[in-house]
Amino acid sequence: MQYLPNIIFAILLTVAIGYFAKNVKKLIRNIKLGQDVDVSNNKKERFKNMAMIALGQSKMVKRPIAGILHIIVYVGFIIINIEVLEIIIDGLFGTHRAFSGIGPIYGVLIGIFEILAFLVFVAVVIFWIRRNVMKLSRFWKSEMTTWPKNDGNFILYFEMVLMTLFLVMNATDVSFQNMNNGNVISQFIAPLFSGMPESTLHIIERAAWWLHIAGILIFLNYLYFSKHLHIILAFPNTYYGSLKPKGAFNNLESVTKEVKMMMDPNADPFAAPPEGAEAAMPAKFGASDVQDLNWVQLLSAYTCTECGRCTSACPANLTGKKLSPRKIMMDTRDRLEEVGKNIDANNGEFKDDGKQLLGDYITNEELWACTTCNACVEECPVSINPLSIILEMRRYLVMEQSAAPVELNNMMTNIENNGAPWPYNQMDRLNWKDE
Template structure:
């Protein structure tokens, strides 16, 4: 009978980690649905970006209030969960505070954890007030309804509960309080339970202990369904993020070669390709669905924190246009999830569902509202690039559908006929010089 708690703990641990691993496998599968892209360049810069942006939170603190609060929650939550190692060992082997044998060092560690837990709790409350009482505009855009809105609050409640359980667990642990080392916050909570029998305190402490570890396992598996997946994906996303100048767009090799041939007076457009040369013309120009995007763009979609910094900086959105860079990323992730479920339901193969990202999720009005200013990519705290997805879908509209706005069609027709964006014959370009 004495081993039943240990067995139950092991079962909970295996189920929690196992389900998480299953979701991680599905996540990787979905991301790999994207086109291949070479991101092996500039490794030193990529490591630097990951260290500064993901680990150092350098872009978060550009908005000081939210940035500092986020750093507290981020650092606190990560460091506090170091204690999970002790909880796992205690749960599996039936020990109690095994690491307390470390003496003073243990007190310093737990004391640090308690201070951070209190700071996290306060920070989370401030976040909740900003989101629900002050109602910052970026949290109340049209795309932030239903699940996205609730998810933002659910995660705050999760963190409040986990921090409370941690402090209550320490406050009701008679042995820990008797040590009088590391109980820098819980010593002020302990009087709330004064007068209770030791047996009752033990029940409360064990209950808080179980709920704390089970809550962590639930939180771990909740990540896959939440915007807080960025806790894990921010690191690879910042590593594989764009390292070229933000205004530099990628060129399609097939189009570049075609233009070069058109500009070469000695080129034979009907010449057979050289032996061994590969046909570089893609099956589709641009992207109309998630499978047409590259895997880094799909990683971007899963990494989106839905913080809305990109949308709040977007000049098109500020002037009332329909475009929201955050919605672009959320729509891409939602469609990717839909495709993944389609694959799961059809034995590992995608069955055409008559839907696609362009049209069913993202409208052409949104795409053409973009000014390509890169404000969204500059604002993103985890190096997401909504503009690259917009550009790929524009390419599809122009090169596959000939569906550009009239102004662009006129310009491109002029370039094709006159070699310039203006509606003047090349022979008439210098007529202005002859005018008196």
């Protein structure tokens, strides 16, 4: 019986980490369903982007209030969880505050943890008010249905409870309070429990300890099902993010070669294609489903924070059109999850379900509403590029289904016939100056 708590703790820890590892494996499998893409270039710049954007939160502070609050929560939550190391050691070996033997430094660390815990709690309350009382419009767009709205609140409640448990655990730890070293916040909470027997305080402290570590392990496994997976994926996503100028389009090499050949006056249109030319042609132009996208785009879908900064900056959305860059990423992730469950249900093989990303999730109207201005790409705090997915799906509509809007077809016909988007003969192009 003496070691029963340690055995229970070890089982809880093993099950939680095992379930998390299982979901991480599934996550990697789903991301690898995407097409291969070479992102091995310029490692120095990629590491710089990861350090500045994911670690340094450089794009978050472009909106100062939300950015500063997010940094408090981010830094506080990460640093406070350093104490999880001590909790794990205590849980496995039956010790109590195993690191307290390092002397005064321990008090300094716990003091910092307590200050951060208080600041995190305050920041989270402000986030909750912004989301539920002030009701900022970007949190209440049409794509923010029951689950996305609840998910955001669930995480806020999680963080409030975890920070409270941490401070209560310290406040009811008699030996820690007697040290009077590091209890910079908990000393003001301890009087709430004054007059209670020491045995009762011990029960409260142990209950807070168990609930705190259990809450952290539950939070860890909740991440896979939540938008807060970006806590982990923001780092690889910013590393693998595009380094091209934002106005650069991703041209297909095979199409570029074909156009160059057509424009070459010395090319023989009846000549046999060079060896290997057929192999260079893609099996499908553009993307109609998640498997047609590249794996970086699928990684981005899982990384989306659903913060809505992209949609709030989108000129098409602001003028009442159906396009929401956030919805593009959410739909891609939802379809990818659906495909993953299909594979799980069919022994590792995908069985055609008669559905696809284009049409069943994202409509043509949404795709053609995009102005390709890159506002969404510029706004995203974790280097997600919704525009790249929109363009791939447009490419599919144009090159595979000839389903471009009439206005675009007219423009392309004019370019083909007149060498310009306008319906004027090349000889008449300058007539406007005589009017």
